[in-house]
Amino acid sequence: MRVEWPAYRILAATAAILLSSPIMARAQENGGFHELETKYIFGFTIGSSVGDQGDKEFEPDTKANFGKRGGSYGVGQTALEYEYTPTQFMQIELGPIVSYYSIHNVPNLDDRDMGTINGFEADIRSVLIDHKRSPLAVTLSVEPEFHSRDETSGNKVVNYGLETRLEADAELIKNRLYLGFNLLYEPETTRADLGMWEKESTFGVSSALAFQIIPKVTIGAELWYLSHFNGAVFNSFTGDAVYLGPTFFWRIAPKILMSAAWEAQIAGREVGVSSALDLADFSRSRARLLLEFEF
Numbered sequence: 499m500r501v502e503w504p505a506y507r508i509l510a511a512t513a514a515i516l517l518s519s520p521i522m523a524r525a526q527e528n529g530g531f532h533e534l535e536t537k538y539i540f541g542f543t544i545g546s547s548v549g550d551q552g553d554k555e556f557e558p559d560t561k562a563n564f565g566k567r568g569g570s571y572g573v574g575q576t577a578l579e580y581e582y583t584p585t586q587f588m589q590i591e592l593g594p595i596v597s598y599y600s601i602h603n604v605p606n607l608d609d610r611d612m613g614t615i616n617g618f619e620a621d622i623r624s625v626l627i628d629h630k631r632s633p634l635a636v637t638l639s640v641e642p643e644f645h646s647r648d649e650t651s652g653n654k655v656v657n658y659g660l661e662t663r664l665e666a667d668a669e670l671i672k673n674r675l676y677l678g679f680n681l682l683y684e685p686e687t688t689r690a691d692l693g694m695w696e697k698e699s700t701f702g703v704s705s706a707l708a709f710q711i712i713p714k715v716t717i718g719a720e721l722w723y724l725s726h727f728n729g730a731v732f733n734s735f736t737g738d739a740v741y742l743g744p745t746f747f748w749r750i751a752p753k754i755l756m757s758a759a760w761e762a763q764i765a766g767r768e769v770g771v772s773s774a775l776d777l778a779d780f781s782r783s784r785a786r787l788l789l790e791f792e793f
Contacts, residue, residue: 530713531673540678540706541720541745541759545667546635548589555581565782569603592620599652610652617645639663659686680704685730697730714749726779737776739766753792760785
């Protein structure tokens, strides 16, 4: 596996700009700034927070991918999740998935323009280390998924996945600057109509910064490295991608929040292809928009 180091230099430069800004010079004052729950402040990277015991939320969470080697490609997936926090150390989410496909003249993919219900997902999150015991908080997330259509092409399939993450974060400057990182492993098994089961897996690692510029609003930057393999346990490497982009978080009201992120693939390679980037296993860019309504 190969990671392009310039991507990491870009993230380091972003951190340096934040740390050297006039706003940062006054950060210690923290006037009007309160501690944030970190779960959704980092974009695609998930923070360790699980909320307060008894919390209940509804969350439309949309993730979209754009761009392949040619043609026009846009695929979105919205999870309509119910979230419940039974204890201060555990959180449960579950709900159906709705997908939309807009694919035209993309090599090796059929043209498609449709929306459909596309399965179900759940997420069980358990706090391993909380901020009361350590400056670094860590949560384990296990997310089983079922899809009735392929996430990339929209073809009819039977697909099962188990996304597992270690979600960690630390507060670098009290109530102002946060660092988050994730470690991801996702095995999947897929069967096309009357076909054989095919296994694949994805490994990922991320790093993100979020800075509270005004009370309840953060901006930041996020870096992801993703690699794809045939086989459930990294059997055969097929390609990798490095994504970099900005993030935005807004606590709109005491019981309403929004989280948004956009990332472009800035480096990557596909096995057996001389062109830059891996646009077979991954997309040219991706975006996320999440809303949360507590009740």
